[in-house]
Amino acid sequence: MRSPLTRRIDAIEPSIFATMSALAAKHRAVNLGQGFPDFDGPPWIMEAFTAALRAGKNQYAPMPGTRVLREAVARYQQRSYDLRWDADAEITVTAGATEALFSTMLALLEEGDEVILFEPWYDSYYANSLLAGATPVCVTLRKPDFRISADALAAAVTDRTRMIVVNNPHNPTGRMFTRDELDAVAAVARDRDLIVLSDEVYEFLTFDDRRHIPFASLPGMRDRTVTISSTGKTFGVTGWKIGYAMASAQLTEAVRTVHQFATFAVNTPGQHAMAHALDQLESYLPEFRALYENKRNMLRDGLQESTLRAHVPEGTYFMMVSLPDDSVMGDVDCARRLVTERQVAVIPPSVFYRNSEEGTTMLRLCFAKAEQTLREGISRLQRC
Numbered sequence: 092m093r094s095p096l097t098r099r100i101d102a103i104e105p106s107i108f109a110t111m112s113a114l115a116a117k118h119r120a121v122n123l124g125q126g127f128p129d130f131d132g133p134p135w136i137m138e139a140f141t142a143a144l145r146a147g148k149n150q151y152a153p154m155p156g157t158r159v160l161r162e163a164v165a166r167y168q169q170r171s172y173d174l175r176w177d178a179d180a181e182i183t184v185t186a187g188a189t190e191a192l193f194s195t196m197l198a199l200l201e202e203g204d205e206v207i208l209f210e211p212w213y214d215s216y217y218a219n220s221l222l223a224g225a226t227p228v229c230v231t232l233r234k235p236d237f238r239i240s241a242d243a244l245a246a247a248v249t250d251r252t253r254m255i256v257v258n259n260p261h262n263p264t265g266r267m268f269t270r271d272e273l274d275a276v277a278a279v280a281r282d283r284d285l286i287v288l289s290d291e292v293y294e295f296l297t298f299d300d301r302r303h304i305p306f307a308s309l310p311g312m313r314d315r316t317v318t319i320s321s322t323g324k325t326f327g328v329t330g331w332k333i334g335y336a337m338a339s340a341q342l343t344e345a346v347r348t349v350h351q352f353a354t355f356a357v358n359t360p361g362q363h364a365m366a367h368a369l370d371q372l373e374s375y376l377p378e379f380r381a382l383y384e385n386k387r388n389m390l391r392d393g394l395q396e397s398t399l400r401a402h403v404p405e406g407t408y409f410m411m412v413s414l415p416d417d418s419v420m421g422d423v424d425c426a427r428r429l430v431t432e433r434q435v436a437v438i439p440p441s442v443f444y445r446n447s448e449e450g451t452t453m454l455r456l457c458f459a460k461a462e463q464t465l466r467e468g469i470s471r472l473q474r475c
C-alpha cells in the first residue's frame with residue numbers, strides 16, 4: 092500500500108503533551124505539565140448546564156452558535172472593553188478556541204502564504220499553519236522579559252506575509268504585552284495590510300490588577316483582527332469545549348465556511364450554561380483571579396527554595412522557570428529525569444521554538460492545580 096500520510100500530516104510532529112502525560116501516568120507523577128485544572132469549575136455553572144439539558148436544549152444548535160450565547164458574548168465585550176460585535180454577523184461559537192484557530196487559519200490562509208508566529212507558541216498555531224499549506228515564520232520572544240521586538244517583527248515580514256498570530260495573555264511565558272508592544276504589531280499589520288489572529292483565551296486570567304487589552308480595540312484593528320476566546324479557561328470547564336471567534340462580517344463569513352464543515356454546531360446545553368455564566372462575569376471574576384493569583388504566588392515562593400528561577404507570570408496559569416546557568420542538561424532531559432526520578436511532570440518548552448535554542452534552558456509549569464497537588468509538586472521540585 093502507498094503511504095497513507097500526506098505531506099501535510101508528515102510535517103506535523105507528535106505532541107509533547109501526549110508523551111509527557113504517558114510518562115506521568117507510568118511513574119504516578121504529580122502532573123504540573125498538563126495545561127488545565129485538576130479541580131472542578133463552580134457548582135452554579137454545573138447547575139446551569141443541568142437545567143439546560145433538563146429543559147430539552149439537546150438538539151443541534153444553529154451553525155453560528157445559540158443566539159443566547161452570541162448575545163451574551165456581545166454584551167460582555169461591550170461591558171468589559173466597549174467593543175461592539177453584531178451577534179448575528181460577527182460572532183461564531185466553536186468547539187473550543189482550538190476549532191476557532193483551525194477554522195480561521197484554514198479560511199484565511201492561502202497555500203504559500205507566510206504566517207508570523209511569536210515563539211514560544213501555543214502548539215496549534217504551528218500545526219494549523221502547515222495544515223493550511225502556509226509557512227510559519229517565527230519571531231522569538233527572548234528571555235528574561237519575553238518582549239515583542241518591533242525590529243525583529245519588521246525583519247520577519249515579507250511580501251508573502253498574510254497573517255500575524257498574537258496570543259495575549261501569553262502561553263507559555265505568562266506575559267501580558269504592553270500597549271506599546273501591541274501598537275508595534277498593529278502598525279505592521281496596518282502598513283503591510285495583514286490579518287491579525289488574536290488568541291485571547293486567558294483574557295480574564297490576569298494578576299496584580301492588570302487588565303487585558305483586546306487587540307481589536309487598537310486603532311484600525313477591529314476589521315482586520317479575528318479575536319478568539321474560550322469559556323473553558325475563564326470558567327474552569329475546559330472539557331466543555333465552548334469557544335468563539337469575533338470578527339468583521341466579511342472575515343466571519345470565511346471562518347463560518349470552515350466551521351460549518353468541520354463541526355457545524357457545538358454542544359447545545361453547554362452554550363446555554365455559558366450564556367448564563369458570561370452574564371455573571373463581574374461578580375465571578377474577583378474570586379477566580381484571587382484563586383489563581385494565590386496559586387501563582389505559592390509556586391513562585393516555593394521555587395525560591397529550588398535551583399529553578401521563576402519568570403513570574405502576569406497572566407495565564409503557566410510559569411516558565413529557567414534551569415541553573417551551569418545545568419549540563421537541556422529541558423528535554425531534565426523533564427524526563429524529573430518525571431522518572433522525582434515523579435513530577437513538567438513540559439520541556441523547546442518544542443515551542445523553531446529559531447531559538449532558548450527553550451532548552453527552561454521548563455514550563457502549570458499551576459492550575461489543587462493546593463495539595465501544587466504543594467507536593469513544589470516539594471519535589473525543591474529537591475532538584
Ligand SMILES: Cc1ncc(COP(=O)(O)O)c(C=O)c1O
Nearest residue numbers: 187188189213262292321323334
Ligand atoms: C493559548 C491557547 N489557545 C487556545 C487553547 C485551546 O482552548 P480550548 O480548550 O478552548 O480549545 C489553549 C489551551 O490550552 C491555549 O493555551
